[in-house]
Amino acid sequence: MSGGGGMWCPTDSRTGVYRRRRGAVRGPQAAMEARWGAAVRLVVLVRAWALVSGQVRYSVPEEAKVGTVVGRLSQELGVEAGDAEARRLRVVWQGRRASVEVSGASGALVVSSRLDREELCGKSAPCSLRLELLLERPLRVFHVELEVTDINDNAPLFPAARKNISIAELSLPGSRFPLEGASDADIGANAQLSYTLSPSEHFVLDVKSPDENRKSLFLVLMKALDRETVPVHRLVLTASDGGRPSLTGTMELAITVLDANDNAPQFSQSVYKVQLLENTAEGSVVVRVNATDPDEGLNKEFAYSIVSAVPGGSRGLFSIDPKTGEIRLTTALDYEDVRLHELQIEATDRGTPPLSGHCSVELEVLDVNDNAPEVWVTSLSVPVPEDASVGTVVALLSVSDRDSGANGRVQCSVWPTSPFGLESRFAGSYSLVLREALDRERVSEYEVEVRAEDGGKPSLRARRGVRVPVSDVNDNAPSFSQAVYTVLARENNAAGAELARLWARDPDEAGNGRVSYSLWEGVAGAPWSGGGWRPASSYVSVDAESGRLWAVQPLDYEELQVLQFEVRAVDAGEPPLVGNATVQLFVVDENDNAPALLPTAGGRAGLVPFAGGVGGSSVEAASGSESETLWAWAAWGSPAGQVVAKIRAVDADSGYNAWLRYEVWEPRGKGPFRVGLYSGEVSTVRALEEADGPRQRLVIVVRDHGEPSRSATATLSVSLVEGGEAALATAAGSSSSSVSGVVLPAEGGAAAGAASASANVWLVVAICAVSSLLVLALVLYGAARWAPRAAVLSGPAPATLVCASEVGSWSYSQRQSRSLCVAEGGGKSDLMVFSPNLPPPPPQPGPASKDTSQPEPSALLNTVSSPRFLATALPTLPSFFLSFIGCPHGM
Structure with a gap:
């Protein structure tokens, strides 16, 4: 590019901005600088003259970046960069906003804002802008021509993005439909447009070019349309410009096919098969049939109806909605009546002429569990x-x-x-x-x-x-509530008194459960004190209907302590069945016997001789005020605690009723003698003196612990003598077995030694005897324990000795009890051995009941509900045997 006779060279190969080349070149050596200085000044003067005399032209592409250098004005004007800013070099844009400016630092002309060729010049070509440069100090004006070159920055543009076209369904192939083309804001090759249409079997694009700058577009129908097949055709028309690279613009063509009534309604299925539970509620939707009509408008509108039903009555069970095609149940179904229903459905449109479609509905009724067995x-x-x-x-x-x-x-x-x-x-x-x-x-x-x-x-x-x-059948024998009944009866009860009530249960009914009671006489009985055995019926009887057990005669504990017998219960069935129960009748002792004094070996009652004195006399055994006098001797000077006599008494009762105590009735005051409360030993309270007189008279009362208490009295006369006379009286009383005698206290070592040796011998013999009796009692107990029991265990007890000590120990008697007493001296404690076994009865004729059974010892003891005091009668024992076993006389 040339301007003002100067040579323009591009300053930036990327942007295409041209600038004038400067001729001055600075060499490294100072000599060369001096040589070239004149030449540089000459060139600057030439360029300055060119600016003054002519016009400078620059070229810049549109849409150049801000800051792009358009030209080096400071070099063109011969002004240093610093001088250009000081002299306020600037651009004046006539009538428009300046898009370029002078950089104050470098003095270069740079792009300051967006350059849009279409905005600045429209479709005009070329696009040249005239600028004025003002330089102050001194004021000078320069003219610069800036050409903005076009780039392909605008794509083709259609009038609308979408164009709707309506074509009748019955239009013939070859029909043409005009279209509006696109426009491009660029110029030249960038604005040369070509058109294409998206592929379609029904349509093609026909482009006519009446001249170079104008083109006509037509849409041509190539194949007949079917609205029901494709109601709307959507095509894309594309316009492309001739730029490098090419830009495109598109427009969518929406081609709507207008309907004609050429289709009848069509159902989605020819046969609808439905399964329906028989308990489906009325009004439920059975099925919804669906028909479609590819037409539109009135041609598409149709109504549903039920034409026929099999069986004939099924038509009234269903209804159909003419618009939606919903078939509803109007009446309850019953699988047991009709299992399959078939309906014929019709759909008719509103076109001219109207067209119809048909389908069938097969409804199978499914059984539900609606019927109970x-x-x-x-x-x-x-x-x-x-x-x-x-x-x-x-x-x-x-x-x-x-x-x-x-x-x-x-x-x-x-x-x-x-x-x-x-x-x-x-x-x-x-x-x-x-x-x-x-x-x-x-x-x-x-x-x-x-x-x-x-x-x-x-x-x-x-x-x-x-x-x-x-x-009922008679398959149950009467059953007593207890196998063994324990009955307590006080002695001296009245005849006919009720002792107990027995009850046997028979779960059978009527006569099979009616029970009668009776005593079983086969093995029942009791030893009689008069000799022989007496049957249980002589003591008790049982009522046949009520089972009441009552006493035939008053019972005497001293005669009978335990009576055991069987009661039978028999029902009235055929054959009758029998049940048995064992009754153990315990006679409870009453205090009906007063204490009785035991006789001595010589046949007199009441007194046992001691070393300090002897005595003997008869005493009255019954309770009363009269009593016989007993004699005893005591030596003057006897120390306190010396035993002078021992009163022996027994009570035929048992327990508390047989527990005896001894009291001095007279004299009431402080006498020289006292009696052991439970031992009956008469001993001195203090040493005897002559002032006590030659004789002391004592009235001793023996009482039991019964309610009311019974008693017996004895009068003891104690003679006070010298010691030698007391020894002679004792020897005489022992040898002659007389009623009374005097035993004086022994004097001298020989007599005392002999007496002590004799006492020791008898003590050893007594211990051996007691041990033998203990072993024998244990053996008898074991044999009786394991021996078979008889049906009746009753009878009076043999003679039993009850020993009591001074401290008041006591026990009650049982059958076959054994008493082992220690010898006299010290405390008199008791050792009691008891055996619960009763002696077997003598053999009785007759068979025993098949249901008779004896309880085990534990069972027998469990039936006892309260303590039993079984009295033991004590017959007269020889005095020498009492002395042998070591029991004090007078117990």
Whole structure:
């Protein structure tokens, strides 16, 4: 490019901006600089003259970046960069906003804002802009021509992005439809447009060019249209310019095919098959038929209707909505009546002429479990004897269900599961049979429930109750509530007094359960004190109907302590059955015997001789005010605590009633003697003196602990003598066995030694005897413990010795009791050995009852509900035996 006679060279190969080349070149050496300085100044003057005399032209492409250098004005004007800013070099754009400016730092002309050729010049070509450069100090004006070159920055543009075209469905192929072309804001080759149409089997594009600058477009129909097949055709028209690279613009063509009534309504299915549960609620939608008409408008509108139904009555069961095609149930279905319904449906449009379509609906009714099983009792055989054999048929039943399939399959069961069961011979028939033995006494009547359940989900059930009474047979013997009855009866009871009530239960009914009572005389009896055995019926009797046990005569504890017998209970069945119970009658002692004094070896009662004195006399055994006098001797000077005599007494009663205590009745004051409360020993309170007189008279009362208390009295006369006379009296009394005698205290070592040795010998003998008796008692106890028991264990007890110490120990007697007493001296403690076994009765004729049984010892003891004090009568024992076993005389 040239301007003003100068040479223009491009300053930037990328932007295409041209600038004038400067001729001055600075060399590295100073000499060369001096040589070239004149040449540079010459060139600057030439360029300055060119600016003054001519016009400078620059070229810049549109859309150049801001800051792009258009030209080096400072070099063109010969002004240094610093001087250009100082002299305020600037651009003046006539009538427009300046898009270029002078850079103050470099003095170059640069792009300051967007350059748009289409905005500045439109379609004009070329696009040249005239600029004025102002330079102050001094003021100078320069003219610059700036050409903005075109680039392909605008794509073709259609008048609208979418164009709607309507074409009748019956239009013929070859029909043409005009289209509007696109425009491009660029110029030259960038604005040369070409058109293409998206592929279509129905349409093509025809482009006509009347001249170079104008083109006509036509849309040509190549194939007949079918609105029902493709109601709308969518094509894309594309315009491309000739730029490098090429830009394009598009427009969518929406071609709508206008309808004609050439199609009848068509159903989606020719046959609709529906399965419907029979319990479907009325008003429920059965099925919705769907028809379509590819036409539109009135040609597309149609209505549904039910033309016919099979069976004929099914038409009234259903209704159809003419618009939606919904078929609804109007009446309840019943699988058991009709299982399949068939409907013919028609759809008719509103076109001219109207067209119709048809379909059928096959509705299958599905069974639901809406019928419960039914149970009937066809035969019933009652009552059933309780001894009926297993397998006996009680009832016949019939079962049915109106449903089908699993809903009609019925399973039956019986409740309770025993003692009855069900057996099925064939479908729908069952037998109620006996599976277990019956017991009327346990269950007298059964409410049997036959339960039927079908196989539906959920299953339905039916129940049928069958009442089965059980008739009685005599299969239960009377049973007493206890195997052993323990009865307590006080002695001296009145004849006819009720002792107890026995009751036997027989669970049978009517005569089979009516019980009568009786005593079993076969083995019952008791030893009689008069000799021989007496039957139990001589003591007690039982009422046959009520089972009341009453006394035939008053009972005497001293004669009979325990009476054991059997009571039989017999029912009135055929054959009669028997039950037995053992009755143990314990006679409870009463305080009906007063204490009695025991005789001495010489036949006199009441006194046992001691080393300090002897005595003997008769004493009255019965309770009363009269008593005989007993004699004893005591030596003057005897120390305190010296025993002078011992009173011996017994009581035929037992327990507390036989527990004796001794008291000095007279004298009441402070006498020289006292008596042991429970031992009966008369001893000195203090040493005897002559002032006490030659004789002391004591009245001793023996009392038991019964209620009321009974007593006996004895008068003891104690003579006070010298010691030698007391020894002689003792020797005389022992040798002659006289009623009374005097034993003086022994004086001298020989006599005392002999007496001590004799006492020791007797003590050893007594210990051995006691040990032997203990071993014998244990052996007898063991033998009796394991020996078989007889039916009757009764009778009076043999003689029993009850020993009591001074401290008041006591115990009650039982059968075969053994008493072992230690020898005198020190404390007199007791060792009591008891055996609970009773002696067996003598053999009795006649067979024993088959139900007779004796309880074990533990069972016998468990039947006792309160303590029994069994009295023991004490017959007279020889004095020498009492002395032998070591018991004090007077117990």
